[in-house]
Amino acid sequence: MRLGLGCAQLGNLYRERTDDDARAIVDAAWDAGIRYFDTAPHYGIGLSERRLGAALRDRPRAQYTISTKVGRLLEPTGEGGDDLADGFAVPRTHRRVWDFTRDGVRRSIEDSLARLGLDRVDIALLHDPEHHPEEALRQGFPALAELRAEGVVRAIGAGSKDAAVLTRVVAECTPDVVMVAGRFTLLEQPAAERLLPACAAAGVGVLAAGVFNSGLLAEDRPWDGLPYEYGAAPADLLRRATEIAGVCAEHGTTLPAAAIAFPGRDPAITTVVLGADSAEQVRRNAALFDAPPPDSLWPALTGRGLL
Incomplete structure (x- = not known):
């Protein structure tokens, strides 16, 4: 199993970051041995793609893997204001338009390549296909398959928080990979019921994202105010995370270390x-990835009904 960098923060997720901050995040990831980077047009209305491309421009292209996503086209708008309603501290220069049609997918990849400054991406994913599942599976996925056949992308699939729609993608399409966000974590594992067995049977790789459940599992001791699903964590989940953190401490490890290690089991x-x-934080996460919890942790969590 390997470690990848999710690049929503390069798009000013929740708060502003400078170009230098973004470059430092990517440089730290590279220095830690990370060679897989995931982005999307949605992240900061294209800012994440632009910053990621700039940060990797002088790196050997054959040494890293980039994934981006399709399904939201960026259309100029004269509305003004900011994009904080969608979670990003950037000027609202564009609006997102859902489009999983063949033309929309091809345009999305073309626009992403321009922002990244690349002639190809390695992985292209349908982004949140649950919002328009029939269009995504019947038009969007075949469009990605064409791009794969043309060599514009090497691998294709879908990324979502919805394990059920990802299971449909595996059953009804021919993906190489899927990205499951927040549904196979230390806190909750709905993807284990059908999605992961389906992927194993079909030989589809699974990228586990959102393993901190948007932040609730990112601290040694959870506290009220940490986010879950990009909003305030419910009290019952905060209590559960706190109990898991206590068991982690008993076994000489931490909640974020366990959250990082859990999916790879x-x-x-x-x-x-x-x-x-x-x-x-990149350096911390990489260090935790390299030093997983003791094997005794997992039966202890299971025995207490926490896993």
Whole structure:
């Protein structure tokens, strides 16, 4: 299993970051041995793609893997204001338009390549296909398959928080990979019921993202105010995370270390994708990835009904 960098923060997720901050995050990831980077037009209305491309421009292209996503086209708008309603501290220069049609997918990839400054991406994913599932599966996926056949992308699939729609993609399409966000974590594992077995049977790789459940599992001791699903964590989940953190401490490890290690215990998971607010957080996450919890932790959590 390998470690990847999720690049929503490069698009000013939740708060502003400078270009230098973004470059430092990518540089720290590279120095830690990370060679897989995941982005999307949605992240900061294209800012994440532009910053990621700039940060990798002088790196050997054959040495890293980039994934981006399709399904939201960026259309100029004269509305003004900011994009904080969608979670990003950037000027609202564009609006997102859902489009999983063949033309929309091809345009999305063309626009992403321009922002990244690349002639190809390695992985292209349908982004949140649950919002328009029939269009995404019947038009969007065949369009990605064409791009794969043309060599514009090497691998294709879908990324979502919805394990059921990802299971449909595996059953009804021919993906190489899927990215499951927040649905196979230390806190909750709905993807284990059908999605992961389906991927294992079909030989589809699984990228595990959102393993901190948007932040609730990112601290040694959870506290009220940490986010879950990009909003305030419900009290019952905060209590559960706190109990898990206590068991982690008993076994000489921490909640974020366990959250990072947990997905890789399933053989279907090929990569754990972690976002980071800073270069220091990248270094912390990489160190935790390299020093997983003791094997005794998992039966202890199971025995207490926490896993």
